[in-house]
Amino acid sequence: MIRIDAPGSFAWGVFHERHPKLVQQVLDALPYGPAERAAVERLLADSTTGVLEPPAESDHDHAQWLEWGAGLWGRPWSEAPFLWAESYFYRRLLDAIGYFRPGAWQGVDPFAPFKSAELAGAAVDEELAALSELDGLPTMRRADALLSSALWGNRADLSFQITAEAGGPTASDLVADERAILWSELERTRGGRICVVADNAGRELLPDLVLIDHLLSGGLAGRIVLYVKPQPYFVSDATMTDVLASVERLRTAPSEAAAAVGRRLWHAMNSGALVVRTHPFFCAPLPYHDMPADLRAEFTGAAMAILKGDLNYRRLVGDQLWPPTTSFTETAGHFPTPVAALRTLKSDVVVGVAPDTVTHLDSTGTPWRTSGRHAVVQVALHR
Numbered sequence: 001m002i003r004i005d006a007p008g009s010f011a012w013g014v015f016h017e018r019h020p021k022l023v024q025q026v027l028d029a030l031p032y033g034p035a036e037r038a039a040v041e042r043l044l045a046d047s048t049t050g051v052l053e054p055p056a057e058s059d060h061d062h063a064q065w066l067e068w069g070a071g072l073w074g075r076p077w078s079e080a081p082f083l084w085a086e087s088y089f090y091r092r093l094l095d096a097i098g099y100f101r102p103g104a105w106q107g108v109d110p111f112a113p114f115k116s117a118e119l120a121g122a123a124v125d126e127e128l129a130a131l132s133e134l135d136g137l138p139t140m141r142r143a144d145a146l147l148s149s150a151l152w153g154n155r156a157d158l159s160f161q162i163t164a165e166a167g168g169p170t171a172s173d174l175v176a177d178e179r180a181i182l183w184s185e186l187e188r189t190r191g192g193r194i195c196v197v198a199d200n201a202g203r204e205l206l207p208d209l210v211l212i213d214h215l216l217s218g219g220l221a222g223r224i225v226l227y228v229k230p231q232p233y234f235v236s237d238a239t240m241t242d243v244l245a246s247v248e249r250l251r252t253a254p255s256e257a258a259a260a261v262g263r264r265l266w267h268a269m270n271s272g273a274l275v276v277r278t279h280p281f282f283c284a285p286l287p288y289h290d291m292p293a294d295l296r297a298e299f300t301g302a303a304m305a306i307l308k309g310d311l312n313y314r315r316l317v318g319d320q321l322w323p324p325t326t327s328f329t330e331t332a333g334h335f336p337t338p339v340a341a342l343r344t345l346k347s348d349v350v351v352g353v354a355p356d357t358v359t360h361l362d363s364t365g366t367p368w369r370t371s372g373r374h375a376v377v378q379v380a381l382h383r
């Protein structure tokens with residue numbers, strides 16, 4: 001299990017280098033008062049040098065967190081597993097800015113200013129305009145371009161423009177490429193239910209929604225269930241508010257191709273072909289292996305679950321320093337449905353990479369597991 005207590009490690013850097021900057025950005029983005037500001041500063045200090053304390057007894061999720069953190073309360077943050085500690089950090093951050101408390105700040109997403117700025121940016125207009133170029137491509141080529149957009153949207157600096165031209169960033173950036181398996185399985189189960197577990201809002205969620213539209217319009221999916229976070233999480237993770245903002249961004253885009261996608265998604269939600277759902281487990285500090293029975297039952301019977309992003313990947317295969325050649329099918333085999341991961345590599349965890357690819361990546365001397373430059377499309381089928 002990866003922990004945060006090894007100075008110089010990626011996980012240590014998240015708490016000691018990334019979080020201080022993040023906290024400053026959060027405090028600069030909205031005019032919080034002295035109480036909120038002090039609570040945020042306290043959290044930053046606690047999470048690097050303090051001990052773990054559970055949420056207040058009066059908090060709605062006190063009992064839940066007592067259970068999730070059994071054995072950790074009273075111990076230093078540094079001893080907590082990385083995945084657990086990051087999740088709890090975001091829970092405490094919401095607490096600090098008054099997200100849960102009755103009052104003026106209740107329900108105000110501290111990350112909304114970042115998400116809105118990204119969605120409003122001119123870069124998004126350009127990306128959406130590039131969508132129309134994809135309309136002229138042969139079906140399979142278009143499908144691959146949309147899949148690549150959703151994949152590289154997780155890197156959030158590349159999207160339709162690149163995929164329209166070249167079919168995605170260079171092939172060597174994709175360190176495991178099971179796109180063909182994914183498409184053939186979706187073809188085999190044509191018309192089934194596909195679950196998409198979203199990651200980030202903005203420039204990742206937009207291409208996710210375009211891919212969803214493609215799956216529905218082409219009949220590969222009869223129904224799509226899009227899972228989002230129940231509350232703000234890991235800065236840019238998508239919530240229902242973000243889904244609505246993205247659908248609206250598409251619907252009102254100057255590009256007719258994008259606006260048509262927006263209108264179709266709206267109607268798909270009207271008809272129930274596209275359902276957005278959430279569950280407290282999506283903000284839980286646990287791997288999918290430990291998902292509760294009701295969520296497991298929801299996934300069961302789906303033709304495919306598509307999990308987006310780095311955090312979902314860590315939760316799927318387990319937040320461990322696996323040898324990268326470990327089988328993806330085996331580590332993800334516990335998931336109740338066939339599962340596909342579309343993920344750019346932003347943390348140490350990776351499996352399912354061919355030995356010669358690992359040798360090559362290691363020989364580059366670059367932090368290939370964490371730089372966000374590389375990606376995987378991996379599929380575990382239950383056969």
Ligand SMILES: O=P(O)(O)OC[C@H]1O[C@](O)(CO)[C@@H](O)[C@@H]1O
Nearest residue numbers: 014199200309310311312346347
């Ligand atoms: O948005 P994504 O792709 O899930 O990435 C989240 C990742 O960012 C980090 O919080 C910090 O880089 C990782 O620990 C985490 O896995």
